[in-house]
Amino acid sequence: MFENLQEKLQRAFKNLRGQGTITEENISEALREIRLALLESDVNLNVVKATIDHIREKALGTQVATALSPTEQIIKIVNDELIEILGKDTARFKFSSQPPTVILMAGLQGSGKTTSSGKLATWLKKGGHRPMLVSVDVYRPAAREQLAIVAKAVGAQIYTGKINDEEAGTPLVLRLAKEALREARNFGNDILLVDTAGRLGIDEALMDEMKQLKAALNPSEILFVADAMTGQDAVNSADAFHKQLGITGVILTKMDGDARGGAALSIRNVTGAPVKFLGTGEKPEQFEAFHPDRIVSRIMGMGDIATLLERA
Amino acid sequence: ERTRSQLGAGLDNVLALGRTVDEETLDELEAVLLTADIGSSTTSEIMRNLRQRALREKATTDELKQMLKEELRAILDSVEQPTNHPTQAPEVIMMVGVNGTGKTTTSGKLAALYGTHGRKALLCAADTFRAAAIEQLEVWAQRSGVDIIKTKQGGDPSAALYDSLTAGKARGADIVIVDTAGRLHNKAGLMAELDKMRRTAQKLVPGAPHQVFLVLDATTGQNGMQQARLFTESAGVTGIVLTKLDGTAKGGIVIAIARELKLPVVFAGVGEKMEDILPFNSDAFLDSLLG
Ligand SMILES: Nc1nc2c(ncn2[C@@H]2O[C@H](COP(=O)(O)OP(=O)(O)OP(=O)(O)O)[C@@H](O)[C@H]2O)c(=O)[nH]1
Ligand SMILES: Nc1nc2c(ncn2[C@@H]2O[C@H](COP(=O)(O)OP(=O)(O)OP(=O)(O)O)[C@@H](O)[C@H]2O)c(=O)[nH]1
Ligand SMILES: [Mg+2]
Ligand SMILES: [Mg+2]
Numbered sequence: 001m002f003e004n005l006q007e008k009l010q011r012a013f014k015n016l017r018g019q020g021t022i023t024e025e026n027i028s029e030a031l032r033e034i035r036l037a038l039l040e041s042d043v044n045l046n047v048v049k050a051t052i053d054h055i056r057e058k059a060l061g062t063q064v065a066t067a068l069s070p071t072e073q074i075i076k077i078v079n080d081e082l083i084e085i086l087g088k089d090t091a092r093f094k095f096s097s098q099p100p101t102v103i104l105m106a107g108l109q110g111s112g113k114t115t116s117s118g119k120l121a122t123w124l125k126k127g128g129h130r131p132m133l134v135s136v137d138v139y140r141p142a143a144r145e146q147l148a149i150v151a152k153a154v155g156a157q158i159y160t161g162k163i164n165d166e167e168a169g170t171p172l173v174l175r176l177a178k179e180a181l182r183e184a185r186n187f188g189n190d191i192l193l194v195d196t197a198g199r200l201g202i203d204e205a206l207m208d209e210m211k212q213l214k215a216a217l218n219p220s221e222i223l224f225v226a227d228a229m230t231g232q233d234a235v236n237s238a239d240a241f242h243k244q245l246g247i248t249g250v251i252l253t254k255m256d257g258d259a260r261g262g263a264a265l266s267i268r269n270v271t272g273a274p275v276k277f278l279g280t281g282e283k284p285e286q287f288e289a290f291h292p293d294r295i296v297s298r299i300m301g302m303g304d305i306a307t308l309l310e311r312a
Numbered sequence: 313e314r315t316r317s318q319l320g321a322g323l324d325n326v327l328a329l330g331r332t333v334d335e336e337t338l339d340e341l342e343a344v345l346l347t348a349d350i351g352s353s354t355t356s357e358i359m360r361n362l363r364q365r366a367l368r369e370k371a372t373t374d375e376l377k378q379m380l381k382e383e384l385r386a387i388l389d390s391v392e393q394p395t396n397h398p399t400q401a402p403e404v405i406m407m408v409g410v411n412g413t414g415k416t417t418t419s420g421k422l423a424a425l426y427g428t429h430g431r432k433a434l435l436c437a438a439d440t441f442r443a444a445a446i447e448q449l450e451v452w453a454q455r456s457g458v459d460i461i462k463t464k465q466g467g468d469p470s471a472a473l474y475d476s477l478t479a480g481k482a483r484g485a486d487i488v489i490v491d492t493a494g495r496l497h498n499k500a501g502l503m504a505e506l507d508k509m510r511r512t513a514q515k516l517v518p519g520a521p522h523q524v525f526l527v528l529d530a531t532t533g534q535n536g537m538q539q540a541r542l543f544t545e546s547a548g549v550t551g552i553v554l555t556k557l558d559g560t561a562k563g564g565i566v567i568a569i570a571r572e573l574k575l576p577v578v579f580a581g582v583g584e585k586m587e588d589i590l591p592f593n594s595d596a597f598l599d600s601l602l603g
Contacts, residue, residue, distance in 0.1 A: 039352045042533035045343055108531065109556065109584070110412025114443075140584070141451035146444035153443070200559045229410065231349040231533020233561035240560075254411060257496040259535035282411070282442070 004301035005078070008033040009071045022059045022070060030074055031056060041262030041299040044235045047085075047269045055081055072309060079296055079305050085265055086292035087274050094220045094248065100132070100184040100192040102217045106210060106245060107225035108237055109198030112253030112279055114143065116225050117195040118150035119279065119287035120251075124191055125156065132189035133158040134180035136213070137197035138168040147195050154284045159183045170209040174216055181217060194219070201240025210245055223276070225251045226267060234263035235270045242271040252295075253279030256286065261295045333366050333376050341380065348564035348601050349533050354571055358383050381598055387567055388594040391576040394550040396522045402434070402480040402488045404513050404520035408506060408547045409527035410539055411494030414555035414581055416445065418527055419491040420452025421581070421589040426487050427456060434485040436476035437462035438469040438509065439493035449491050455586055459483065469493065469505065470512045477516040490521070497542035506547040524549050525578065530556045530563035540569045554592065555581030562601045 012029040031052055038048045058077050068076065095101045103120070105113040117133060124131045133151045135158075137143035144160065151158035159180040166172045177194060184192040194217065199206035214222065224238060224247040241247055250271075252264050255278045264275050275290045297305050338359065345355040361383060366376050398404075405422070407415040416439065423433040435453045437460060439445035446462050453460035461476040473490060480488040492509070495502035513520035526549040528536055543549050554563050557580050566577050577592040 036352055039346060040534055042349075042535070045346050108559070110414065110529065112412065140448075142444040142447035145447050146442075149443035200556075202560060227412065227529075227531070229529075229533060229535045229539075230531050231536075231561070231565065232347045233349070233531045233559070234533075236560040237531070254496065256499075257410065257535065258498045258538060259533070263533070 005033065005037045006071065006075060006300075006302055008037070009074055013070045013074070022062050022073070024060065027056065027059055027074075034074075034078055037300065038262060038265075041260035042229075042231045042234070042266075043262035043299070044232055044266035044269070047235070047266050050269075051081060051085065051265075068309075075300070075302075075305065076309050078300065079309070082265065082296045082299065083292045086268055086295065088292060092276075095190075096218075096220045099190045100181070101190060101221075102181070102192045102194065102219040103221045103223060104194045104196065104213065104217065104219040105223055105225055105251075106196055106241055106247065107198060108200065108227075109140075111198065111225045111227045112251070113198065113225045114146050114150060114195050115282065116223075116251050116253060116277070116279055116287070117147060117193050118154050118156070118284050120223075120277070121151070121156040121193055122154045122284045123277075123287055124193075125154075129191050130189045131156055131191040131193050132180065132184040132187065133193050133195065134161075134176065135195040136173045136176050137195060138163065138172050138176070139197045143195075143197065150284070157187065157189060170205075170212060173209055174212060177213055177217055192217075201237045201244070207240070207244050214245060221248045222246065223249050223251050224267070224271075224273065225253060226263060228252050228254045228261040228263065228278075229257060229259040230263040232266075234266040238267040239270045242273065247271055247273045249273055249276040251275075251277045251279060252290070256280045260298050260301075262299055264295050265299070333371050333373060337373065337376070338363055338366070341376070344602065345564070348562035349536075350564035351534055351537070351568045354387075354568040357571075377602070381602065384567060384598050384601075385594055387571045388577070388597075391570045391574050393576050393578065394523060396519070396550060398517070398519055398522050400518055402477070402485045402517065403522045404477065404488050404490065404517055405523040405525060406490045406492060406506075406509070406513070406521040406547065407525050407527055407553075408492050408543055408549065409494060410496050413494065413527045413529040413532075414553070415439075415494065415527045416448050416452065416491050417584065418525070418553050418555060418579070418581055418589065419449065419489045420456055421586055422579070423452065423458045423487075423489055424456035424586050425589055427458065431486040432484070433458045433487040433489055434476060434480045434483065435460040436473055436488055436490040438472045438476075438490050440465055440467045440469050440472060441493040445491075445493065452586075459485075470509050473509050473512050474516065477513065477520070481517070497539050497546075503542065503546040506543075510548065521548075523551060525551055525553045526575070527553045527555060528563075528566065529561075530554055530559065531561040532563075532565055534565065536565035537568055537572065540573050540575055544573060544575065549575060551576050551578035553577075553579045553581060557597075557600070558582045558588070563597070564601060 135144045135147035
């Protein structure tokens with residue numbers, strides 16, 4: 001689809017071979033290509049700027065090692081830099097010493113919270129846990145029915161509770177959440193997974209509801225569920241959720257598409273929270289622990305970078 | 313209430329009074345465009361035109377802002393709104409797009425909107441795949457006071473469409489709005505299903521589907537271009553509905569799409585309530601994009 005970064009860099013460096021050192025002059029075209037590749041991948045502009053500065057610093061004065069061509073050398077620097085930003089953390093949870101451990105799913109509308117709740121329940125069950133699900137999305141039409149169907153499909157317990165003539169609002173949300181917590185305790189579930197309604201980070205009333213949920217449930221994990229197709233706005237939404245709630249991890253969904261997923265870098269950079277899982281389809285088992293190399297090679301439009309650089 | 317992005321300073325900051333247009337101003341302007349998701353190639357073309365004009369005409373910052381708006385509006389307005397009027401009722405509108413963009417919500421909002429214009433709509437629940445998608449559309453049918461035709465979960469979406477068009481004709485509906493399942497454009501099998509639905513519609517109503525709306529989430533980045541390209545290939549998109557503009561995302565990718573694929577934006581989604589839909593207005597959109 002696109003010319004990959006390696007080909008572009010090779011072009012940028014065609015005159016460099018034999019010069020020995022990467023200098024300000026001969027690297028500028030390469031940096032321009034890297035900048036474009038990052039922007040095309042939806043890495044936020046400010047993150048791109050900072051990253052390019054780092055790469056320039058690292059690259060300048062680097063002796064072109066005999067084993068690596070200048071292109072490979074730069075690719076290695078870019079690769080290392082992006083992996084460093086993303087971090088090496090994999091899926092690991094903080095469990096509460098007093099079960100049930102509460103996991104709160106949060107994020108914008110349509111990002112994949114409900115689907116990911118079902119996936120996470122499946123993943124946890126495989127790991128020998130006994131999760132209970134609850135949906136406190138009393139707002140979106142059929143949101144609670146959706147989670148009920150998902151729970152049934154994956155064979156996970158769910159607390160549905162009863163809603164009579166109560167108005168959809170924070171009191172109802174808090175009641176359902178507290179009841180579910182009690183229910184999980186009574187049934188001996190070691191994990192309570194709470195699916196929440198999609199909301200905008202600038203929606204003060206709904207963000208306040210989220211803070212009250214946090215206070216009521218004391219969750220060990222608040223997972224920000226984000227769509228891999230997100231563009232420059234990823235920093236704004238992630239920052240808003242993080243500032244108001246303190247997110248502990250990220251689930252990046254819809255990775256089965258062809259988006260490059262640069263939002264992962266933006267979100268990690270602005271919140272410091274690690275990406276823990278990738279959603280790779282609509283089915284419950286299409287869910288993977290996160291490995292940074294996968295997104296890095298997508299951003300660079302290249303296959304297995306580690307193999308390429310093995311000689312290093 | 314929309315807040316200004318903390319990172320990309322708005323245009324008003326860049327073009328504060330008393331600043332002369334220089335390279336730095338232009339660079340900052342470029343940042344405004346890039347952080348709105350307009351994309352690097354469209355941005356560089358706009359900046360090339362703008363730079364020449366601004367420096368040649370020794371533009372003031374006010375004039376520069378005006379020029380930029382003109383450039384962007386020219387791109388958006390160069391694309392004609394779709395005008396495929398049906399020769400025979402009902403008019404068939406298909407909602408397509410990747411997962412979670414707002415197809416079902418927009419279907420419900422549109423049914424209500426057409427109703428206020430005295431046009432009787434009927435909803436077709438053709439998302440037979442996602443959990444509770446049918447129940448979700450049923451709530452919207454109730455809210456907007458229109459009929460809904462559905463099959464069971466797991467059924468054939470083309471069969472649901474067939475039933476809906478038959479019912480639509482029998483009941484004298486003016487419009488049938490077809491809510492389809494979300495699908496990623498790189499999945500050939502799922503995209504072929506849309507093509508099949510088009511052929512089914514065509515068989516029952518001449519010229520159908522009259523409109524195919526690509527529902528695009530305003531938070532989408534550069535992948536939006538590929539979505540527009542591939543959904544147009546498989547489903548014959550006639551226009552875009554840009555949703556979630558009530559958030560902080562600017563939705564600038566529609567400018568790149570208008571430039572490259574000549575697809576118009578028809579409606580804007582600005583919230584989760586029934587009345588949160590507006591006919592797209594390029595002026596208002598650009599004011600918010602550049603603000
Ligand atoms: N292809 C693909 N689709 C996904 C993935 N995760 C979720 N989806 C789909 O994305 C759409 C939205 O998912 P939901 O789980 O309903 O999203 P949500 O965040 O709960 O949405 P709201 O509750 O309305 O805010 C559905 O069509 C899901 O099937 C994924 O990893 N890949
Ligand atoms: N803030 C905001 N939310 C919206 C808007 N349009 C839709 N939503 C929300 O986005 C989420 C997804 O909307 P749906 O209508 O279910 O999206 P969909 O495209 O039908 O999703 P799938 O069928 O799963 O692919 C829901 O939570 C909606 O309430 C909008 O304009 N603004
Ligand atoms: Mg949900
Ligand atoms: Mg839907």
